[in-house]
Amino acid sequence: MKAIRYSAYGGPDVLEYLDLDDPVPAASEALIAVHCASVIPGDWKVRSGQLQEMFPIELPTIPGRDGSGTVIETGSKCDWAKVGDEICFLTDHAELGSYAELVTRPQEMTIPKPKNINFAEAAAMMHAGVCAWIGLVETAGVTNGQNVLIHAGAGAIGGLAIQIARAAGCNVTTTCSATNADYVRSLGAHHVIAYDQENFEEMVFEQDVVFDLIGGDAHEKSCKVLRSGGTLVWLIARPFEDVSTHYGVTCLQAIVHDRRETLKSLAERVSEGILRPQVSCRLPLEEATKAHTMLERGQNSRGRIILDIETCM
Ligand SMILES: NC(=O)c1ccc[n+]([C@@H]2O[C@H](COP(=O)([O-])OP(=O)(O)OC[C@H]3O[C@@H](n4cnc5c(N)ncnc54)[C@H](OP(=O)(O)O)[C@@H]3O)[C@@H](O)[C@H]2O)c1
Structure with a gap:
């Protein structure tokens, strides 16, 4: 081969x-x-x-x-x-x-x-979808009515995360470059913050959940925009410093696994047309x-x- x-x-x-x-x-x-x-x-x-x-x-x-x-x-x-x-x-x-x-x-x-x-979308569904699902559903447990900030909404994981949060009934804010603002809105984001023009930590407050797909500075800044008792879920946070106690929030790492139950949940939502990779x-x-x-x-x-x-x- x-x-x-x-x-x-x-x-x-x-x-x-x-x-x-x-x-x-x-x-x-x-x-x-x-x-x-x-x-x-x-x-x-x-x-x-x-x-x-x-x-x-x-x-x-x-x-x-x-x-x-x-x-x-x-x-x-x-x-x-x-x-x-x-x-x-x-x-x-x-x-x-x-x-x-x-x-x-x-x-x-x-x-x-x-x-x-198609087969290309089917491949795009797999790892990206698993990460988005584990982050928002299995780790954050997002529910109807929550304010959710998703970083890097124009990425493969972020794009599916926007759709998952929107389908769960969340009020979805996302960060991306200004050029992708319409794109992430088309995926379901209610509010868009252009990271190349604005500072998200000055634009958004009282979030129930932040999904961090950027890491670095975004980690601590994301803790600041959470409500007291809110949850930061991160897939990438290097260098990681746990500042959760200081901000009165919970920081959780989304641990990526490949369990078939997760694959099934994901594929079901895709088959129903709720999610599109x-x-x-x-x-x-x-x-x-x-x-x-x-x-x-x-x-x-x-x-x-x-x-x-x-x-x-
Ligand atoms: N630790 C783990 O187990 C694990 C697992 C999976 C993924 N990850 C990590 O998670 C990250 C995302 O993965 P992915 O597959 O979704 O990547 P991707 O498809 O390559 O997406 C990257 C996106 O990041 C956005 N971006 C870059 N800088 C940004 C900023 N300052 N603010 C907001 N958005 C920004 C870009 O948006 P624009 O196009 O609008 O510029 C781009 O669309 C990667 O770093 C990956 O390595 C970690």
Whole structure:
């Protein structure tokens, strides 16, 4: 199979487009011909070597945390999938990933592809949706009528987070660049704060929940805009300093897991048309280096970069 692989940590140019041996499904696994794979910020951060403590991986490795495709073979005891099934899947950073024509997956890392979205959107739904769902539903427990501030609403996770909060009946404020104000409104944001023109900490107060997808300075500033007893949920907060006691708020890290119950909840909302994942741009698999460069330079906006994979089986 064709795949992207790297053998040493480094810049985007360590990514190589290669012919590798086809993977073989274990007894309970399905072999999936991958049609689309997401390129997420974590992919370049792991590739650069900066997350070695968090994700100890063996090199060489194939990057890619999620994707979508069609089952083309099943293991001898695989009773949950059949050839032709359209499927979305997760892979872990520590496993061989989705930038490849083929992957093998156990049932717990898959979910049937919602019929109302295409394969690119199906890949964009997976890791981004899981993070948004875990942050807002499982960690913050957002409820009807709450004031919720979502940072980075024009990103892949932020875009789904806006929709989740809006569907829960929250009053949604989001931060993004001025150029994306109409875009985030179209996703359901009631109020928009342009981070390149305004300081959110001077614009918004008494929030019940802040979802921090930026970190750094935004962490403490976000505590200031919470009501007493409010909750800051963060996915990224480096450098992290817990200032919750000082502000009388609760700071919770959204711990990303890949439980199938979460995948099911997410896919159900997508099937019902309540949530729609966003795709910012599509590139062929062999242009993974370009995709990593764009993400690393902060040049991606309005959803996931998707690698299109033409399976030559
Ligand atoms: N720790 C974990 O387990 C974990 C898991 C998943 C994700 N993350 C992190 O969460 C972050 C978001 O992920 P993602 O996939 O949604 O990224 P993404 O799709 O690349 O989105 C990035 C967005 O950040 C926005 N942005 C940049 N600076 C901003 C600022 N000062 N204020 C408001 N928005 C700003 C940009 O908005 P504009 O386009 O409008 O400029 C851009 O759309 C990444 O840093 C990722 O590494 C961590």
